[in-house]
Amino acid sequence: MSVQALTRLTPAVAAERAALTALADAPETEISGAPVYAPQAAGLALLLILASPKQPSEPRDK
Amino acid sequence: MSYPDASPQADFAAAAEALARHVLGALKGTQEPPGPGAFLAGAADTKAALAAVRVLGPDVFAPLLLTGAPFGAADRDAVTEAFRVFPPLPQDGEEVAWRDHAAATLLARHGGEPPGAAPPPVRVASRPWREGARTLARLAPLTLPGLPGPFTEPPAAHLLTACRGLARSLLRRDHTTAARLARWAALAGRGARRPLDVATALRHLELCGGSGARVALDIEIARRLLAGREGRTG
Numbered sequence: 001m002s003v004q005a006l007t008r009l010t011p012a013v014a015a016e017r018a019a020l021t022a023l024a025d026a027p028e029t030e031i032s033g034a035p036v037y038a039p040q041a042a043g044l045a046l047l048l049i050l051a052s053p054k055q056p057s058e059p060r061d062k
Numbered sequence: 063m064s065y066p067d068a069s070p071q072a073d074f075a076a077a078a079e080a081l082a083r084h085v086l087g088a089l090k091g092t093q094e095p096p097g098p099g100a101f102l103a104g105a106a107d108t109k110a111a112l113a114a115v116r117v118l119g120p121d122v123f124a125p126l127l128l129t130g131a132p133f134g135a136a137d138r139d140a141v142t143e144a145f146r147v148f149p150p151l152p153q154d155g156e157e158v159a160w161r162d163h164a165a166a167t168l169l170a171r172h173g174g175e176p177p178g179a180a181p182p183p184v185r186v187a188s189r190p191w192r193e194g195a196r197t198l199a200r201l202a203p204l205t206l207p208g209l210p211g212p213f214t215e216p217p218a219a220h221l222l223t224a225c226r227g228l229a230r231s232l233l234r235r236d237h238t239t240a241a242r243l244a245r246w247a248a249l250a251g252r253g254a255r256r257p258l259d260v261a262t263a264l265r266h267l268e269l270c271g272g273s274g275a276r277v278a279l280d281i282e283i284a285r286r287l288l289a290g291r292e293g294r295t296g
Contacts, residue, residue, distance in 0.1 A: 006143035007108050016113070019071035020148055023078055024117045025158050026238065028196055033235035 070110070077110035078117040082275035085118065088125035089282055098122045099136030102143075115144035119161040120203040121279065123168045127206045128286050138173050141165065156184050157200035160212040164204050184212045186220055194220070195227020195243060202242035202280060205249045205287060221250040225258040232263060237271035241280035248287035260288055 012020065084101045087093030093100075098115050105111035115122055122141065125131035150162040159181040166177035184201065186194040198220060204212055211217065224246035231240035244267065247260045264281055271277045 006102075006139050007112075007147070009109055009112070009143075009147050011146070012109075012113075012148050016070050016074075016109070017148065017151065019069060019074050020113050020116055021154070021158065022071060023074055023113075024119065024161065025155060025200060028199060028231065028239040029234070029236045032233075034233055 070113075073107060073110040074113040074117065077105065077107065077114035079275045080105075081111070081114040081118055081122070082279045085121060085124055086275060086279045086282055088131050089129060089279075089286070091129070095134075096125045096131040097133050097137030098140040098144075099134065099138075102140040103136070109147065112140075112144040112147045115141055116148045118203070118276075118279075120164040120168055120206055120209060121283070123165070124206055124279075124283055127168075127208060128283065133172050135173070138169065141169050142174055145169075156181060156212075157197060160184065160201060161203050164206075164209045167210060180210060181212075183214045186213060186223065187215060191223045191226050192230070194223040195230065196239075198224055198227060198246045199231075199239045199242040202245045205245040205283070217246065217250040218252070218254060219250075220246060221254060222257060224250050225256060225260075228260075228263060229258060232266065235270075237267055237277055238274070238280075241267050241271060241277045241284065244284040245280060245287060248284045252290075260284070264288070 081098070081101055084093055084096075084098075088096030102108065102111050102115070122137075123133065126133040145166070150159065154162070163177055163180055166174065170176050184197060186197050189197070201212055205217075213220070224243050228240055228243040228247050231237070231243060240263070244260055244264055247256060247258060247263075251260065264285055267277070267281050271281065
């Protein structure tokens with residue numbers, strides 16, 4: 001069978017080829033979407049607890 | 063005020079999703095007519111539709127190979143035109159070259175031009191399993207029945223790599239890669255005990271894998287490959 005032009009489209013330009021390759025040859029995602037353990041978060045929470053202001057005292061009645 | 067997108071990638075991605083929905087419907091028997099010719103005829107953006115045919119590659123033949131859906135002259139012309147507008151390039155990677163070769167081989171069986179020589183075999187067994195799993199994921203369209211294998215060894219040799227990669231992708235929530243590797247795990251595990259319950263992995267992907275049609279198509283193909291198994295699922 002000879003290659004016949006079904007449409008009048010010209011062959012793809014470089015940008016179109018690059019877009020096609022990016023879609024067809026998509027690699028795995030770079031960044032994992034999984035939840036990860038973050039030990040520094042515990043330190044931050046402790047710091048916030050220690051650095052928080054004192055509990056206000058009740059005003060005295062005179 | 064909106065600015066036009068200079069890159070055609072968004073249009074091509076949308077068309078690839080639409081074609082994946084079309085092929086998925088053809089696999090389930092809800093798309094009539096099922097072939098890519100009907101998709102091209104109904105597309106508003108012809109070039110994006112042709113790009114979609116090239117993006118899905120051998121998967122546009124999945125309804126024919128898995129369910130015996132008809133593949134007529136209009137379908138053959140659509141794939142031929144996609145190859146004309148988006149011809150393979152010499153600098154394409156080995157995975158792309160093999161996908162193109164598989165699509166050209168299937169096209170030749172239905173009246174297309176004979177494909178060129180097969181690319182050099184892909185060596186997965188000698189690579190670390192993470193790298194091997196990435197290669198397998200990119201070669202997922204070659205899991206369809208009757209296609210030439212890209213490896214020197216049989217697919218069963220890559221069962222452990224596919225299952226390790228599938229588990230890793232599930233943990234990373236990379237559902238696209240997981241669905242692709244599930245196809246290899248389903249195919250390579252035929253006649254053997256799989257180290258991973260692929261059916262459960264597919265169910266998880268179906269529930270948590272998002273609404274992408276390309277992922278849904280990979281899941282459906284993997285499920286059909288699994289249903290044709292001769293062995294047990296471990």
